[in-house]
Amino acid sequence: MAKHTFTGGIHPYDGKDLSKDKPIMDIYPGDELVFPLSQHIGAPATAIVAKGDEVLRGQRIAEAAGFVSAHVYSSVSGTVTAIEPRRVVTGDMVMSIVVKNDGQYREVEYDVYDEIDVDNLTKEDIIKRIQDAGIVGMGGAGFPTHVKLSPKEPDKIDYIIANCAECEPYLTSDYRRMIEQPEMLIEGLKCVLRLFDNAKGILAVEDNKPDCIERLKALTKDESRILVKALKTKYPQGSERQLIFATTKRAINSRMLPADAGCVVNNVDTLCAIYNAVWNGKPLMERIVTVTGDAIANPQNYRVFTGMNYRDLIDAAGGFKVEPGKVISGGPMMGFALFDLDVPTTKTASALLALTTDEASRYEPTACINCGMCLEVCPGRVMPKVLAEAADHGDLERFEKMGGMECCECGCCSYICPAKRHLTQSIKSARKIVLANRKKAGK
Amino acid sequence: MSDMMNVSSNPHIRSKVTTDKIMLCVVLALLPAAGFGVWNFGLYALWQILLTIAACVLAEAIYDLLMKKKMTVTDFSAVVTGLLLALNMPPAAPLWVGPLGGVFAIIIVKMLFGGLGQNFMNPALAARCFLVISFPAIMTNFDCDAYSGATPLASLKAGEVVNVFNMVIGRTSGTIGETSMIAIVAGACFLIMLGIIDLKIPASYIITFILFYGFFGGYGFDPYRLSAQLAGGGLMLGAFFMATDYVTRPVTKKGQIVFGIILGLLTGIFRVFGASAEGVSYSIIIGNMLTPLITKYTAPKAFGEGGERI
Numbered sequence: 001m002a003k004h005t006f007t008g009g010i011h012p013y014d015g016k017d018l019s020k021d022k023p024i025m026d027i028y029p030g031d032e033l034v035f036p037l038s039q040h041i042g043a044p045a046t047a048i049v050a051k052g053d054e055v056l057r058g059q060r061i062a063e064a065a066g067f068v069s070a071h072v073y074s075s076v077s078g079t080v081t082a083i084e085p086r087r088v089v090t091g092d093m094v095m096s097i098v099v100k101n102d103g104q105y106r107e108v109e110y111d112v113y114d115e116i117d118v119d120n121l122t123k124e125d126i127i128k129r130i131q132d133a134g135i136v137g138m139g140g141a142g143f144p145t146h147v148k149l150s151p152k153e154p155d156k157i158d159y160i161i162a163n164c165a166e167c168e169p170y171l172t173s174d175y176r177r178m179i180e181q182p183e184m185l186i187e188g189l190k191c192v193l194r195l196f197d198n199a200k201g202i203l204a205v206e207d208n209k210p211d212c213i214e215r216l217k218a219l220t221k222d223e224s225r226i227l228v229k230a231l232k233t234k235y236p237q238g239s240e241r242q243l244i245f246a247t248t249k250r251a252i253n254s255r256m257l258p259a260d261a262g263c264v265v266n267n268v269d270t271l272c273a274i275y276n277a278v279w280n281g282k283p284l285m286e287r288i289v290t291v292t293g294d295a296i297a298n299p300q301n302y303r304v305f306t307g308m309n310y311r312d313l314i315d316a317a318g319g320f321k322v323e324p325g326k327v328i329s330g331g332p333m334m335g336f337a338l339f340d341l342d343v344p345t346t347k348t349a350s351a352l353l354a355l356t357t358d359e360a361s362r363y364e365p366t367a368c369i370n371c372g373m374c375l376e377v378c379p380g381r382v383m384p385k386v387l388a389e390a391a392d393h394g395d396l397e398r399f400e401k402m403g404g405m406e407c408c409e410c411g412c413c414s415y416i417c418p419a420k421r422h423l424t425q426s427i428k429s430a431r432k433i434v435l436a437n438r439k440k441a442g443k
Numbered sequence: 444m445s446d447m448m449n450v451s452s453n454p455h456i457r458s459k460v461t462t463d464k465i466m467l468c469v470v471l472a473l474l475p476a477a478g479f480g481v482w483n484f485g486l487y488a489l490w491q492i493l494l495t496i497a498a499c500v501l502a503e504a505i506y507d508l509l510m511k512k513k514m515t516v517t518d519f520s521a522v523v524t525g526l527l528l529a530l531n532m533p534p535a536a537p538l539w540v541g542p543l544g545g546v547f548a549i550i551i552v553k554m555l556f557g558g559l560g561q562n563f564m565n566p567a568l569a570a571r572c573f574l575v576i577s578f579p580a581i582m583t584n585f586d587c588d589a590y591s592g593a594t595p596l597a598s599l600k601a602g603e604v605v606n607v608f609n610m611v612i613g614r615t616s617g618t619i620g621e622t623s624m625i626a627i628v629a630g631a632c633f634l635i636m637l638g639i640i641d642l643k644i645p646a647s648y649i650i651t652f653i654l655f656y657g658f659f660g661g662y663g664f665d666p667y668r669l670s671a672q673l674a675g676g677g678l679m680l681g682a683f684f685m686a687t688d689y690v691t692r693p694v695t696k697k698g699q700i701v702f703g704i705i706l707g708l709l710t711g712i713f714r715v716f717g718a719s720a721e722g723v724s725y726s727i728i729i730g731n732m733l734t735p736l737i738t739k740y741t742a743p744k745a746f747g748e749g750g751e752r753i
Binding site: 013326328337355359360363402420 | 452464518520558559691692742743
């Protein structure tokens with residue numbers, strides 16, 4: 001059978017060997033934790049604690065501001081020392097709640113359910129428990145999960161896709177989850193399937209993880225509603241639109257939602273968080289983070305308390321063994337370059353990557369030779385060289401006409417370009433301007 | 444801390460393929476044809492090749508210096524231009540003709556339009572056409588120490604018998620690098636295996652030419668005449684090395700096939716109905732000028748707009 005895949009894409013060095021065999025380790029945070037009020041797409045949450053308040057681990061400290069928003073929980077017990085703007089991974093200053101860790105990890109009482117309780121939950125109850133837990137898409141986008149799970153016509157959803165592709169190089173957090181806690185992932189998927197009566201669940205795994213595929217297949221062999229599909233290993237196989245196409249042959253453009261193709265996509269960590277919320281009543285306050293790269297002394301996968309400082313993570317992994325050329329939050333293809341290590345981990349932080357050489361600045365961009373490699377690899381099937389040209393000339397009309405808004409910013413064009421042009425960067429900037437203009441015109 | 448850290452937009456990794464590596468591979472791929480030319484026509488051909496390349500590289504270096512631009516000769520594209528032009532020279536042309544063409548190719552066709560990537564015609568071919576028009580006697584004289592008389596294609600057109608086996612191997616008269624089909628295809632295979640060029644343009648070009656010649660050539664699909672037509676003239680060199688020039692061919696997949704078909708038709712028309720037995724250079728140059736139009740009308744559809752399946 002032909003492998004499930006899409007057209008385009010690249011095969012960069014995957015670097016997963018550095019950390020793939022390192023079991024998930026627990027790690028405890030330092031003295032100060034920072035919880036940005038905006039760790040998701042949508043309105044920033046509103047703080048419901050004040051400076052000087054005592055908080056417990058698992059206590060809600062910020063309330064969602066509207067439907068498309070998410071609650072924020074403290075991952076430690078301690079005292080609120082400030083509510084002030086703090087630097088986050090993107091470089092922006094974001095209003096954040098700062099908690100001084102008392103080191104005792106006193107927790108709130110969770111509303112733990114047994115099997116009978118869970119069976120008796122209505123659809124609304126399940127969504128409510130997910131919403132209450134402050135769960136957002138943990139693959140990086142941070143879209144509030146309860147919104148994703150409340151499409152207009154739930155009966156028209158045919159597939160719930162568990163995004164187990166983990167196509168970003170170096171990242172192994174999802175892999176470790178699938179190896180160590182596959183039951184949790186499957187139970188999470190089953191919770192979501194309860195919401196959609198006509199849907200089948202698909203566990204979509206890249207075929208560079210045959211052990212996961214085998215294990216998940218064995219665990220789901222009696223589940224009539226869950227399939228395991230092996231995807232061709234290729235970046236960006238885990239990009240939402242490409243994943244939907246690879247698994248269902250349905251294609252959506254940038255103006256459509258996965259629900260328009262009858263699909264809902266959730267990543268591994270998100271499904272595990274859903275399990276924790278529905279069964280254990282636990283809010284989202286920890287996640288798996290891969291700390292890796294050739295500049296890290298001991299690459300490792302950690303269970304991290306959100307709000308924890310990145311510098312503590314690096315120290316835990318033995319620090320830098322050589323001076324890093326670049327430190328990245330997330331993977332090398334779509335992650336954010338950090339200029340300051342004193343930033344907090346958030347719900348969407350999947351990795352901390354330290355590379356000895358910064359390949360992006362190593363090469364000077366030269367003239368485009370029209371080789372067409374960017375067209376070849378573009379999963380959006382647009383013409384990156386033409387878009388970047390239009391973007392550099394400030395010709396937004398041409399940019400939109402040539403499909404600039406269909407770009408998913410995956411970075412394949414910049415990666416492959418023999419002239420080392422910063423195509424993704426140009427296109428990204430133009431997309432931002434177009435979106436801002438649209439917003440302005442809408443108001 | 445913060446001053447040691449590089450910050451930039453994603454992605455943070457880059458492939459190892461660079462422009463100069465691609466150009467160097469093209470040079471390597473042309474070496475069999477060049478080597479065969481030197482062996483076939485003698486050491487004088489080597490001097491032509493070396494001087495033409497030197498003229499191209501020097502012209503670009505001097506232009507960059509005078510215009511206070513970043514030195515661009517290290518990308519090897521001037522070497523490719525010089526080598527291609529030399530391979531298109533008659534073996535006995537005076538030693539100043541190739542270099543003159545090289546300077547024209549680099550300065551007029553390439554640098555004045557903005558340098559690498561901005562030229563709208565293949566510089567080597569444009570220079571060859573410039574030389575043919577300026578020095579027709581020199582450029583159409585294929586007499587040399589090794590051979591005398593007309594090229595095989597001209598003989599064929601005049602109704603004489605040619606030796607197809609010698610044409611495939613390359614033991615005939617012609618320009619320095621065009622005679623050996625085997626050497627050219629061997630070099631092209633190297634580029635195809637590396638993924639630097641693909642078969643879309645050469646295949647659509649050659650197939651269209653075969654069909655055109657078969658239907659309108661007046662001899663049907665006669666294997667003897669067809670193989671003489673394919674092996675003779677610059678068809679192989681043009682189809683694999685000049686029509687596939689990145690800068691001047693359409694960048695879209697569909698466009699490349701359209702481009703190949705147009706080249707095949709033009710070459711067929713020139714060879715069957717034209718006064719000269721040749722026609723590859725002019726076909727490719729005319730095709731080059733249609734490239735922006737072809738690219739425009741063959742722009743791919745985006746993912747989710749119908750372009751997800753190809």
